[in-house]
Amino acid sequence: MINNSNNYCKVAEINGKLCGFIIGQTDVLNPKLCYLSLIAVSEDYSGKSIGKELFKAFIQDFGRHHELIEIGTQINNFSANKLYSKYNFKLVDNVITMHWHKSWKCLIVLISKKNII
Numbered sequence: 001m002i003n004n005s006n007n008y009c010k011v012a013e014i015n016g017k018l019c020g021f022i023i024g025q026t027d028v029l030n031p032k033l034c035y036l037s038l039i040a041v042s043e044d045y046s047g048k049s050i051g052k053e054l055f056k057a058f059i060q061d062f063g064r065h066h067e068l069i070e071i072g073t074q075i076n077n078f079s080a081n082k083l084y085s086k087y088n089f090k091l092v093d094n095v096i097t098m099h100w101h102k103s104w105k106c107l108i109v110l111i112s113k114k115n116i117i
Contacts, residue, residue, distance in 0.1 A: 008062040019045040
C-alpha cells in the first residue's frame with residue numbers, strides 16, 4: 001500500500017492472488033481535493049464486496065484528509081454508481097470524453113459522470 005499526503009494505492013489479495021486495487025491522488029493545485037482515479041476488481045472476485053472494502057479504505061485512509069473527493073465513472077457502470085451513492089456521493093456533472101488517434105481511423109466516445117462528495 002502507498003499512502004502519503006498526495007498519493008494512495010491499495011491492493012486486495014485473496015490467498016496470495018491479486019483480486020483488486022484502488023488508486024487516488026491529491027489535486028496538485030487544490031490540496032483540499034482528491035480524486036479516486038481507478039478502482040478495479042477481477043471478474044473472478046466480483047460480488048464479494050472487494051470493491052466496497054477498497055472504497056471504504058480509500059475514504060478512511062485518504063479521503064478523510066481532504067474536503068472534497070471527486071470520482072469519474074461511466075454512466076452505465078451501475079455497480080460502481082450504486083456503491084458511490086450508498087456513501088452519499090452525488091452526481092454534479094455529466095461529461096462526454098472523446099478519444100481519437102490517427103491509427104484508429106475511428107472516434108471512441110465515452111460518456112461518464114463525475115461525482116463529488
